[in-house]
Amino acid sequence: MNRSILFVIAVAAITVLTVGVLLFQSFRPSAVVLHGSLFVSDAGRSHGGFEYNAEWNATLTIDGAVGSLKLVLSTGLDDALTKHEYSITEFKMEPSKISMRIDGQPLTLVWVENDTIWSHTYDGYYIASWGGDAPPEEMRGNISPQIFPGLADHYYIELRLK
Numbered sequence: 001m002n003r004s005i006l007f008v009i010a011v012a013a014i015t016v017l018t019v020g021v022l023l024f025q026s027f028r029p030s031a032v033v034l035h036g037s038l039f040v041s042d043a044g045r046s047h048g049g050f051e052y053n054a055e056w057n058a059t060l061t062i063d064g065a066v067g068s069l070k071l072v073l074s075t076g077l078d079d080a081l082t083k084h085e086y087s088i089t090e091f092k093m094e095p096s097k098i099s100m101r102i103d104g105q106p107l108t109l110v111w112v113e114n115d116t117i118w119s120h121t122y123d124g125y126y127i128a129s130w131g132g133d134a135p136p137e138e139m140r141g142n143i144s145p146q147i148f149p150g151l152a153d154h155y156y157i158e159l160r161l162k
Helices: 002-027
Strands: 032-041 053-063 066-076 085-093 097-102 105-112 125-130 156-161
Touching: 032 066, 053 085, 053 156, 105 156
Parallel strands: none
Antiparallel strands: 032 053, 032 156, 053 066, 066 085, 085 097, 097 105, 105 125, 125 156
């Protein structure tokens, strides 16, 4: 009789453990992967450039509220960035915006339905942009070249993710 009670308890414990693991997996937030680009211009605005323009392919990988941003140069005469992988914390994605911290610095991208700056090339992207000489309509979200070591403070910078 003792063995049958132990067997029932063992089966019940295994069943409870299995159900617990399955519930945890079903409620655990799934990973988020977004792709896009980081564009930089020394003109301080979206169009122009005196000596330096470059673009990097961007991949944002998030698991829960943490992850990484990886940048790989795709266009440009030289790679101004001295760092190409960044730590992401406090990630939050909403229909109208994405907020996060990149290496501790705040960054907010806003949903852009109609991208008039680049003739609708980036319609349907989350975008953050800023420039030292950019008109107000070119500044979206919250971003700074200071987040990315190697960029000058006055550069126009635009991160686009989808």
